[in-house]
Amino acid sequence: MISKEIVIAGAGPAGLAAAIEAAKAGAKEVLVVDLNLKPGGQLFKQIHKFFGSSAHRSGTRGIDIGNQLLTEAKEYGVEIWVNSAAVGLFHDRIISIEKGLDSGEKELVNIQAQKIILATGASENVVRFKGWTLPGIMGAGAAQTMINVNRVKPGNKVVMLGSGNVGLIVSYQLMQAGCDVVALIEAAPKIGGYGVHAAKIRRAGVPIYTSHTIIEAKGTERVSEVVIAELDRSWNPIPGTEKVLEADVVTLAAGLKPISDLVRLHDLKCVYNAAFGGWVPKHDRNMESTQPGIYVVGDTTGVEEANTALEEGRLAGVAAAERLGYLTQTDASALKDDIWERLDGLRMGPFGEKRMVAKNQILAAFPECAK
Amino acid sequence: MCMRITEHVILGQEETAKLVEITVDGKPLMAKEGEPILAALLAENMIINRYTVKRKEARGLFCGIGQCTDCAMIVNGKPNVRTCITPVEQGMVIKTQYGVGEGDGEDD
Numbered sequence: 001m002i003s004k005e006i007v008i009a010g011a012g013p014a015g016l017a018a019a020i021e022a023a024k025a026g027a028k029e030v031l032v033v034d035l036n037l038k039p040g041g042q043l044f045k046q047i048h049k050f051f052g053s054s055a056h057r058s059g060t061r062g063i064d065i066g067n068q069l070l071t072e073a074k075e076y077g078v079e080i081w082v083n084s085a086a087v088g089l090f091h092d093r094i095i096s097i098e099k100g101l102d103s104g105e106k107e108l109v110n111i112q113a114q115k116i117i118l119a120t121g122a123s124e125n126v127v128r129f130k131g132w133t134l135p136g137i138m139g140a141g142a143a144q145t146m147i148n149v150n151r152v153k154p155g156n157k158v159v160m161l162g163s164g165n166v167g168l169i170v171s172y173q174l175m176q177a178g179c180d181v182v183a184l185i186e187a188a189p190k191i192g193g194y195g196v197h198a199a200k201i202r203r204a205g206v207p208i209y210t211s212h213t214i215i216e217a218k219g220t221e222r223v224s225e226v227v228i229a230e231l232d233r234s235w236n237p238i239p240g241t242e243k244v245l246e247a248d249v250v251t252l253a254a255g256l257k258p259i260s261d262l263v264r265l266h267d268l269k270c271v272y273n274a275a276f277g278g279w280v281p282k283h284d285r286n287m288e289s290t291q292p293g294i295y296v297v298g299d300t301t302g303v304e305e306a307n308t309a310l311e312e313g314r315l316a317g318v319a320a321a322e323r324l325g326y327l328t329q330t331d332a333s334a335l336k337d338d339i340w341e342r343l344d345g346l347r348m349g350p351f352g353e354k355r356m357v358a359k360n361q362i363l364a365a366f367p368e369c370a371k
Numbered sequence: 372m373c374m375r376i377t378e379h380v381i382l383g384q385e386e387t388a389k390l391v392e393i394t395v396d397g398k399p400l401m402a403k404e405g406e407p408i409l410a411a412l413l414a415e416n417m418i419i420n421r422y423t424v425k426r427k428e429a430r431g432l433f434c435g436i437g438q439c440t441d442c443a444m445i446v447n448g449k450p451n452v453r454t455c456i457t458p459v460e461q462g463m464v465i466k467t468q469y470g471v472g473e474g475d476g477e478d479d
Contacts, residue, residue: 035437037456047381123438135418135431142435150410151385153374154432155418177376221429222418
């Protein structure tokens with residue numbers, strides 16, 4: 001077994017930001033592990049400009065934020081293991097890593113950590129309809145990875161299911177990649193995401209079917225036809241309203257849920273929160289979970305977006321560094337206050353407010369925060 | 372049919388990569404070194420990676436980030452390799468996986 005000061009699971013915005021803050025404060029052995037081949041999480045497929053205030057790099061593309069984080073991580077001596085999954089979490093802060101070796105083999109490494117930060121992100125929800133397992137039907141994020149990271153089209157004619165920001169942005173990016181987006185289908189009576197994204201889709205002439213869903217996907221070994229139908233107020237398909245769309249790709253953008261495998265492995269106490277995508281670990285204002293020394297940040301603690309993930313990562317990085325004696329209480333408090341101010345700023349407005357309420361519910365569920 | 376995106380309005384021109392030869396179900400294919408195997412196949416519009424154990428249904432790309440295992444194939448004789456997170460190397464021998472991949476890609 002080897003030992004490290006801080007081990008972070010997940011090299012997305014939350015994990016990298018946590019590592020950078022801790023290392024900046026003076027922590028010496030900061031290790032980030034990630035199961036992907038490259039660090040950066042989902043930032044490198046976000047080729048659009050982010051929203052928010054200038055303090056949050058609005059107008060900056062996710063891909064550029066990713067590169068900036070990697071540069072800073074390197075500058076502060078953060079160690080990153082890619083192709084390495086965290087597969088176990090035990091008492092006394094022992095974390096097991098299936099480390100990817102250059103030979104292509106894997107080696108199990110147990111690490112005794114003084115602090116552990118879980119930044120494992122979220123996974124896409126699926127929608128099950130008849131034929132949903134046909135090749136060509138995939139998560140919207142999967143299609144986004146293919147077009148923006150690997151630069152291959154998953155097909156030519158796409159039906160997008162779901163009009164939240166992911167559905168809207170990926171639809172637009174599929175068009176930028178040269179795909180034909182045949183239709184955008186939304187079960188709710190209204191578009192879910194920002195109007196500015198929806199306007200782009202509309203201007204491009206993509207038909208948007210609200211109060212509609214996919215009834216069936218047809219095809220032999222690949223989707224070729226998608227049957228949609230209108231929904232009544234109780235979300236039931238109205239007979240006779242079926243339409244058949246020709247498509248070789250269906251992308252599912254039905255929200256995300258926190259990845260909580262490690263959280264459950266070590267019995268971090270959770271609370272259910274619908275607005276945040278499901279079961280999320282309880283935590284305090286330092287992002288520390290109910291297991292002392294184990295912190296939870298980013299989408300693992302409730303699905304939001306990259307900037308909040310980044311700020312939560314920073315919080316945990318500062319808090320962990322403080323506990324390790326690298327920051328005085330006064331210095332740490334000042335840093336944490338600034339971060340909370342920015343987080344509050346990110347959780348404002350018609351979309352952000354729901355997340356503010358949800359985050360306060362999580363904090364209130366933590367025994368010490370309720371006092 | 373080539374599905375590669377050579378020109379992109381935001382990302383610009385595709386970077387040139389070293390091409391290597393791999394074998395897919397006995398046929399040679401040129402792929403970019405280091406790209407996920409799945410991407411190399413998708414570039415040729417090949418979307419089926421495996422067939423399920425019981426119903427022998429086709430499966431392909433679903434999550435694209437190594438979580439769902441729908442893109443598993445037999446790579447250099449090893450079954451259940453997630454092709455969406457496994458980089459292409461010169462000379463790789465890739466086979467469509469039937470069931471759990473017993474019998475090295477031949478019918479189970």
